[in-house]
């Protein structure tokens with residue numbers, strides 16, 4: 001029996017009482033102070049991880065001093081409305097600086113297609129940002145879709161890609 005054998009037996013989770021009953025281990029412990037000390041340490045109860053009341057109060061005070069008040073997030077319709085208002089404002093600023101000649105060159109179908117695409121991107125981005133920002137809003141695919149195609153990617157709202 002060597003120190004490495006004792007280490008291996010300990011790492012395999014052999015109980016200390018069982019280890020001491022092995023004759024080879026007992027013989028080794030009589031001559032090896034390191035392993036004897038190691039087994040005594042392993043047998044000793046672990047220190048109580050609980051904080052004393054004074055230390056707990058100090059930690060609580062530090063945590064409370066670090067807290068900052070939060071305000072509730074706006075509702076999803078408010079976030080989407082805000083994103084649309086922001087996009088309209090940005091488009092308005094671009095029209096003021098660059099003009100709107102490009103829209104006049106497009107046909108009605110082209111204008112509607114680009115407008116719908118732009119609106120869809122703004123709404124989806126707002127919904128995605130909203131879900132990402134909400135701490136309790138986990139992205140969970142609906143149960144029916146998860147059982148049929150668990151590895152498929154989904155939009156944050158649960159819509160399939």
Ligand SMILES: [Zn+2]
Pocket residue numbers: 002003004006028032033034035036
């Ligand atoms: Zn040893």
